[in-house]
Amino acid sequence: MESRASATPRRAAAHRTIWRWHFYAGLFCLPFVLWLAATGAIYLFKPQIEARLERGYENLAVDGAPAAPREQVAAALAAVPDATLNAYELPRTPQSAVRVLVGRGSELTRVYVHPQTAQVLGAIREEDRFMRQVFRLHGELMLGPRGSWLVELAACWAIVMLATGLYLWWPRAARGLAGIVYPRLGAGGRTFWRDLHAVTGLWVSAFALFLLLSGLPWANFWGGYLKALRALGDGAVVEQDWTTSRAEERARNLAANTPPAGHEGHAMAASGPQALQGTAGAAYAELDRLVAPVASLRLAPPVLIAPPSRAAASWTARSDAANRPQRVNLTLDGERGTIVRRVDFHERPLLDRIVGTGVAAHEGQLFGWPNQLLGLLTALGLAMLSVSAATLWWQRRPAGVLGAPPPSGTRVAPGLIALALIFALLFPLLGASMLAVRLLEALLLRRLGATRRFLGLADAR
Known part of the structure; x- marks a missing residue:
């Protein structure tokens, strides 16, 4: 049996190793955490923001019967040359502008049409919409796949930061709840910032871990990793309700914007607005029945009705609700104007339901405004965690060095190695970065005198 005397140094060495990983995880991911917290807090209020931005397309003057849907579609197609119908969105009220999504190649344009006169009131590319820009800033820093990898890597290291932070916080010889469950705000100085950091971390960690994990299925690398594992288990390519990259999204758009074989050009063969209206009216007459x-x-x-395309052989409709458990998919018979098949959320595969529910909560839409408030408080908590961490580091940082906790000087415990391997298997991008950091430290950084001293590696053995 291991003696208490030998166990204490080993625990101290493990504590120092975990503290060191906590420090470097925070050093890398805190700027990203602040960015994700800010952009995520904005995205939580997407319904309210979009309603405000599109208020000019509501409460329109309507004094008669609405135009036929095919006429509204024809007007939208006339506004975007060489486009085809991607989806027709059911107007929410009789006074709402009809939103018609038209596609050209892999691009989508949202056209706003007056429900009665079929006059085009406005048009905007989907990628140019404000909340779409926020979505790109949040998920990929507007850098495409490289930005998605960076955000995913930061999210994985944030998980490490939170897990190691909880270990360091765990009270071992506490007297009372002060500094553990609630901060000693009147203590001042370093104690104030330490309590603010530790207590905020305690209360925010569970929600932050949920947000990080629920966002990973959308990430380029981890989402692709998950999809590959699903395909391996199912023996086929899996069609998911979400995309993991801009390229996959564009491919889906292209398929949905391409008419089925034998119908190419059915809405593009016309040579002028009047001819286009006749062509589109014939091609989309079935929409009136649906x-x-x-x-x-x-x-x-929003409820979207889409025509046959290379993405779906028949007419389809879907609820694209932000609260994903409310989503429904329909297969339609355009000739008869009937519903052939209905698939509700609870009928989808288990993994899709887990991810969909997680994404709805992640975006603040699962249980209304309390979900938004919880997300906002979590974002503010993460910002407070980041600011207090930076302040603590600055206060204790010795002159001329980074101020990282020094290495323990002993071999890493097998339990920590096993834990690192588990993390690497669950998050391959994290595992690759951990290996890269370890190799960089062993092969280069320790050989550079000034760098070794600055990083606190001088005493490592």
């Missing part, structure tokens, strides 16, 4: 039966189901908005 709007009423789909609207009668009162699905959670």
Whole structure:
């Protein structure tokens, strides 16, 4: 049996190793955490922001019967040359502008059409919409796949930071709850910042870990890793309800924007606005028969009706609700104007339901405004965690060096190695970065005198 005397140095060495990883994890990911907290806090209020931005397309003057859906689609297609219908969105009220998504190649344009006169009131590329820009800033820093990898890497290191922080926080000889469950705000100085950091970390960690984990299925690398594992288990390519990269999203758009074989150019062969209206009216006459039966189901908005394409052989409709458990997919018979098949959220594969529920909570839409408030408080907590961490580091940082906790000087415990391997298997990008850091430290950084001293590696053995 291991003696208490020998166990204490080993625990101290493990504590120092974990503290060191906590420090470097924070050093790398804190700027990203602040960025994700800020952009995520904005995205939480997407419904309210979009409603405000599009208020000019609501409460329109309507004094008669609405135009036929095919006429509204024809007007939208006339506004975007060489486009095809991607989806027709059911108007939420009789006074709402009709949103028509038209596609050209892999691009989508949202056209706003007056429901009665079929006059085009405005148009904007989907990628140019404000909340779409926030989505790109949040998920990929507007850098495409490289930005997605950076955000994913930062999220993985943030998980390490939170897990190691909870270990360091764990009270071992505490007297009372002060400094553990609530901060000693009147203590001042370093104690104030230490309590603010530790207590905020305690209360925010569970929610922050949930946000980090629920966002990973959308990440380029980890999402692709998950999809590959699913395909390996199912023996086929898995069609998911979410995309993991801009390229995959564009490919889906292209398929949905491409008419099925034998119908190419059905909405593009016309040579002028009047001819286009006749062509589109003939091609999309079935839409008129589908709007009423789909609207009668009162699905959670927005509800999109899409024509046959290379993505789907028949007419389809779907609820694209932000609260994903409310989503429904329909297969339609355009000739008869009937619903052929309905798939509700609870009928989807288990993993899709888990991810969908997690994403709805991640975006603040699962249980209304309390979900938004919880997300906002978590974002503010992460910002407080980052600011207090930077302040603590600055206060204790010796002159001329980074101020990282020194290495323990002993071999890493097998338990920590096993834990690192588990993390590497769960998060391959994290594992690759950990290996890269270890090799960089062993092969280069320790050989450079000034760098070794600055990073606190001088005493390592």
